[in-house]
Amino acid sequence: xxxxxxxxxxxxxxxxxxxxxxxxxxxxLGVIVYLTTAAALDRRLDARIAGEMATLKSAFExxxxxxxxxxxxxxxxxxxxxxxxxxxxxxxGARLAGDLPIMPGQLGWSNVDHKESDGDxxxxxxxxxxxxxxxxxxxxxxxxxxxELEEAIFNGFASAFAAVIxxxxxxxxxxxxxxxxxxxxxxxxxxxxIAGDLxxxxxxxxxxxxxxxxxxxxxxxxxxxxxxxxxxxxxxTDIAHDLKTPLARLRQRLETAQKQSQSDDGHNAAIxxxxxxxxxxxxxxxxxxxxxxIEAGTRRSGFRELDLSAxxxxxxxxxxxxxxxxxKRLDAxxxxxxxxxxxxxxxxxxxxxxxxxxxxxxxxGTRIEVSLGSDRDHxxxxxxxxxxxxxxxxxxxxxxxxxRLEHSRSTPGSGLGLSxxxxxxxxxxxxxxxxxxxxxxxxxxxxxxxxxxxxxAGERSSHSAKVPERQDVVT
Amino acid sequence: MKVLVIExxxxxxxxxxxxxxxxxxxxxxxxxxxxxxxxxxSGGYDVxxxxxMLPGLDGLSxxxxxxxxxxxxxVLFLTNLGGIDDRVEGLEAGGDDxxxxxxxxxxxxxxxxxxxxxxxxxxxxxxxxxxxxELDLIKRSVVRGGRAIDLQPREFxxxxxLMRNAGRVVTRTMLLEKVWDFHFDPxxxxxxxxxxxxxxxxxxxFAGELIHTVRGAGYSLRAPA
Numbered sequence: 001x002x003x004x005x006x007x008x009x010x011x012x013x014x015x016x017x018x019x020x021x022x023x024x025x026x027x028x029l030g031v032i033v034y035l036t037t038a039a040a041l042d043r044r045l046d047a048r049i050a051g052e053m054a055t056l057k058s059a060f061e062x063x064x065x066x067x068x069x070x071x072x073x074x075x076x077x078x079x080x081x082x083x084x085x086x087x088x089x090x091x092x093g094a095r096l097a098g099d100l101p102i103m104p105g106q107l108g109w110s111n112v113d114h115k116e117s118d119g120d121x122x123x124x125x126x127x128x129x130x131x132x133x134x135x136x137x138x139x140x141x142x143x144x145x146x147x148e149l150e151e152a153i154f155n156g157f158a159s160a161f162a163a164v165i166x167x168x169x170x171x172x173x174x175x176x177x178x179x180x181x182x183x184x185x186x187x188x189x190x191x192x193x194i195a196g197d198l199x200x201x202x203x204x205x206x207x208x209x210x211x212x213x214x215x216x217x218x219x220x221x222x223x224x225x226x227x228x229x230x231x232x233x234x235x236x237t238d239i240a241h242d243l244k245t246p247l248a249r250l251r252q253r254l255e256t257a258q259k260q261s262q263s264d265d266g267h268n269a270a271i272x273x274x275x276x277x278x279x280x281x282x283x284x285x286x287x288x289x290x291x292x293x294i295e296a297g298t299r300r301s302g303f304r305e306l307d308l309s310a311x312x313x314x315x316x317x318x319x320x321x322x323x324x325x326x327x328k329r330l331d332a333x334x335x336x337x338x339x340x341x342x343x344x345x346x347x348x349x350x351x352x353x354x355x356x357x358x359x360x361x362x363x364x365g366t367r368i369e370v371s372l373g374s375d376r377d378h379x380x381x382x383x384x385x386x387x388x389x390x391x392x393x394x395x396x397x398x399x400x401x402x403x404r405l406e407h408s409r410s411t412p413g414s415g416l417g418l419s420x421x422x423x424x425x426x427x428x429x430x431x432x433x434x435x436x437x438x439x440x441x442x443x444x445x446x447x448x449x450x451x452x453x454x455x456x457a458g459e460r461s462s463h464s465a466k467v468p469e470r471q472d473v474v475t
Numbered sequence: 476m477k478v479l480v481i482e483x484x485x486x487x488x489x490x491x492x493x494x495x496x497x498x499x500x501x502x503x504x505x506x507x508x509x510x511x512x513x514x515x516x517s518g519g520y521d522v523x524x525x526x527x528m529l530p531g532l533d534g535l536s537x538x539x540x541x542x543x544x545x546x547x548x549x550v551l552f553l554t555n556l557g558g559i560d561d562r563v564e565g566l567e568a569g570g571d572d573x574x575x576x577x578x579x580x581x582x583x584x585x586x587x588x589x590x591x592x593x594x595x596x597x598x599x600x601x602x603x604x605x606x607x608x609e610l611d612l613i614k615r616s617v618v619r620g621g622r623a624i625d626l627q628p629r630e631f632x633x634x635x636x637l638m639r640n641a642g643r644v645v646t647r648t649m650l651l652e653k654v655w656d657f658h659f660d661p662x663x664x665x666x667x668x669x670x671x672x673x674x675x676x677x678x679x680x681f682a683g684e685l686i687h688t689v690r691g692a693g694y695s696l697r698a699p700a
Contacts, residue, residue, distance in 0.1 A: 272691075275579075282577060283660065290659075293560070317629055318655045321668035349659045356663050419663075470486060 011179045011193040015172025023164045030157025037153055041146045042125075046109070049127045052084055060131045068137065069097040085124070087138045096135070104128045104138045112140070123147065182211045186218065198226050238289065242415070243281060250277040287416040294423040299343055308347070308379065308447070312372045315351045319359065327364035330355070333371040338379055340447055342428045345458050350424040353417040354383040356442055362387030362440075379449055384442035395434040476521040476539045476591040477501045479693055480512030481537070482553065483529050487576070491524060494580045495587065508532025513546060515594065521591045524583075525570070526553045527561060542569035547633055549590040551583075562658060581692035585644040601639040606698035608677065608685055619681055629654060630673045637696035646693035670694060 006012050049185050052075070065088075072086045076099055087100035095103075102114045104126050112124045126140040144376040192200040201222060202215040257270030293299070316332045323330040340347075351370075358368045366387045373380055390398060399422035425432050425445065433444035478500045482488040488504055495502045503520070504678075505511035508529040515523050516536075525534040532639040538550050554561035564572045572586050603610045607620045615631060617624040633653045637645055647666045652659040657667070663694065670686070678684050683699035 070696075286660075299560060302560070314655060318657070318661075318665050319625075319663060319674055320667075322663045322665050325664075325668050344656070345658050348657060352657065352659070352661055356661060359663060 006173055006176045006180060007299055008430050009176045009180050012172050012176035015168065015175055019165060019168025023161055026157065026164050026295060028159065032155070033157065034150065038146070038150050040147065044122050045125055045141050045143070045146060046127075049084065049125060049139050049141055051131055053127050053137065056086075056137055056139070057129065057131065060135070060137070065096070065131075065135055068131070068135070069393075072097045072137075082144060085140045085142075087140075088202060089136055089138070090134055091130075091136060100126075100138055100140050102126075102140075104140075111143075124435075137430050153252060171383075186211075186215065189218075193222070198222070198229065203437040241282075243284060246277055246281050246284075250274055250281075253277065284416065288422060291416065291420050291423045294346065294420070294427055297427060299346065299427060300345050303341050304344070305339055305341050306336045306344050306347075308335050308342075308381075309336045309349050309372060311344060312351060312370065312381065315348055315355060316361050319352070319355045323355075323368060326359055328359055328362065329367045330359075331367065331369050333369070333373070335373045338372060338374045341377060343424075346424045346427065350421050351381070351383070355419075357417055358383060358385045358387070358441070366440075377449055379447035381447065382442060384437045384446075386437060386439060386440040389436055389439055389441045390434070392436065395436075398434060399432070476587070477503075477519060477628055478591075479503045479505065479511070479515055479518070479520040479523040479548070481505045481508065481515070481523065481529065481534070482526040483507060485525070487526075490580070491583065493597065494584060498584055499537045500587070508537050512537050512540060516546060518546070518548070520548045522549045522551060522587050524551045524553060524587070525543060527565070528555065535564060538565075538569045551586055551590055553578075554602055563568070579691070581644065581689075582646050582648060585646045585649060585679055585693060588643045589640055589645070589649065593646060601643075603635065605631055605641045605696060606683070607681075608638070610635060615679075619677060624676050626673070626676060630670060630676070634677065634696075637694060640696070642695070642697045644689050644695050 056068060056071055061069040063070075069088055072088055075084070076086055085098070085100040087102075087104070088096040089098075089103065089468070090096065101116075102112055102124070103264070104110060104112065107128050107130055110128070112126050112128050114122050114124065116122055123143040124140040125143055126138050128136060128138040130243060148474060189202045192219045201219045204212050204219070205216045206212065253273055255271060257274070260266065269414040302441060312332070312334050316334070320330045332442035353366050355368065355370065358366075362385050366385050368383070368385045370447065371380075371382045399418050424430075431446040433446070435442040435444060478495050480488055480491050480495070480502060481504055482491065483506075485506070488506070492502050492504055497643060501517055503514055505514050507636065508531045511523075511525065511529070513521075525538060527534040529537070534552060538552075541550075543546070550564040550570045550572075552570045554565065554573055554575050561575075565573045571590055574586060575582060601612045603612070609618045610631075610637070611617075617631065617634065633650065634651060636653050648660070650666050651661070654669075657665075672679070674686050678686055685696050685698070687695045689695050
């Protein structure tokens with residue numbers, strides 16, 4: 001049964017309340033109209049009776065009873081003031097003239113009911129007056145017309161009241177049904193997703209109404225969640241895959257050591273290589289955790305103003321001999337004393353990973369260039385090499401976790417170095433650009449300058465007090 | 476040296492304690508923060524090894540309380556893998572050094588040794604001497620056997636670090652931290668390449684090697700026997 005559910009919907013309750021209010025106002029309006037109309041009609045009737053009474057009274061005063069009886073007969077024939085009835089009688093009850101079928105009891109105004117010959121009961125408004133001592137005159141009007149009018153007004157409003165209730169209820173139910181349908185379709189989608197089908201989407205009607213807009217927003221949210229889930233799934237698969245290899249290798253080595261080496265030296269060598277293997281696995285875990293922590297963004301609280309040029313110089317200084325020993329050249333063009341607000345440790349590691357990446361994935365004789373420069377509005381750091389470079393279609397993917405070019409699969413490395421670079425860059429608002437150095441690979445870092453509170457104001461506001469003014473940052 | 480180990484994981488604690496005892500240290504052990512605080516406060520320890528995550532009272536609060544009480548024992552924090560903010564927090568709380576778990580025992584021993592002899596280095600000392608090698612911190616000059624040796628700034632710092640810890644093992648990680656301020660592990664052999672250049676200048680052409688490689692641990696600078 002669908003109806004009870006409809007009654008429970010918020011829409012129906014609102015509609016019911018609205019109908020109730022509207023119906024009540026119709027009822028109040030009806031009562032007011034009825035009462036004022038009835039009062040006005042009554043006043044008009046009384047005025048007519050009183051006017052007639054005055055006319056006849058003046059006839060009596062001019063010509064006595066004879067004239068009065070004469071006038072009453074004329075009035076009864078012509079009824080100049082409308083359907084009035086008259087009766088001239090004596091206080092004792094003798095009817096002298098007129099056709100009023102009843103005998104009024106008292107003087108003044110009265111309402112008299114009378115059963116007519118045809119069985120209907122008539123209601124009359126009667127005014128009785130005494131002329132002199134022996135003559136009384138009653139003028140009466142039938143209230144039938146007024147009663148009919150009042151009844152018509154009452155009936156009219158009663159029908160309107162019933163119609164409001166009926167139409168309102170139908171409208172409320174219809175409205176509730178429509179809304180319930182839309183809400184239900186969203187609910188059904190949500191239930192399906194809870195049940196595990198993340199490909200479900202809320203149907204959009206194309207009317208661009210509130211529900212469509214809500215549905216579109218929900219669908220966009222679902223798209224985003226799907227995307228995140230997909231990347232999460234990808235990462236866990238990659239982690240499993242990338243850890244499986246060193247673990248398998250570790251197992252092989254331990255097995256070999258168990259079978260073959262009888263000598264202490266052999267054992268030691270096997271254990272040493274096993275420890276190395278475990279360290280490699282731990283290194284992957286460490287790098288993943290570190291990236292996750294950097295991405296969480298809590299590190300920003302440790303941002304300080306620092307000499308970016310010194311950070312660059314230190315890293316280059318550290319890597320130059322290693323590059324040379326690896327048969328490569330590391331050249332640097334660093335503009336001194338460029339200030340930046342950030343985390344020294346992470347920026348150091350970012351640059352170290354970029355340079356390491358260039359050293360490790362290029363052939364002998366490669367020239368690696370690192371530069372850092374600035375003008376009023378920009379700080380730009382570049383790490384480039386004239387090695388084989390990266391195919392254009394792969395360039396955007398180099399920052400993904402565990403991404404490695406096919407040819408570099410054989411060289412050691414976790415494929416996490418550049419992911420960490422990306423995480424650090426994102427934390428600092430540094431834009432990374434991967435370009436073709438023709439030949440070779442060029443990675444451009446655009447450091448944010450100017451209003452530090454600008455694009456990431458919301459996220460940074462918590463430590464804004466520590467961030468110096470712009471003019472201090474770029475000197 | 477008298478060393479206090481505050482670590483709740485029994486296996487890790489045994490690993491550390493045994494390693495320290497083998498090296499000839501006197502070791503006390505506490506399995507919880509409260510117990511550790513009591514021992515450290517009553518103490519006379521040269522070095523305390525404090526795990527960051529302890530039941531009851533965490534390592535950070537423990538060290539803050541110790542420092543508030545005026546206990547000057549050198550503190551080496553042990554932190555978990557990936558805790559990138561731990562080092563700064565640890566140092567701010569009054570720690571002197573930190574080490575990320577899991578670690579190699581020689582790394583821990585080298586750091587404990589370096590911490591334990593810290594007060595021995597007078598801040599006023601401006602010339603470091605080992606055998607016929609002399610390093611002048613003011614003039615930034617190095618002389619061996621009366622012959623001046625020209626060093627790059629990083630090589631100078633590397634040599635200074637080795638000489639300050641003369642006779643003791645200095646690990647690769649310690650050098651990365653002290654000389655380059657690298658608090659991560661680069662895959663490139665930075666230390667090795669710099670060390671080989673330094674050796675080329677300090678040892679080559681002189682009688683008796685001063686810089687020695689300690690297998691599986693690091694480097695050590697010591698006078699020839």
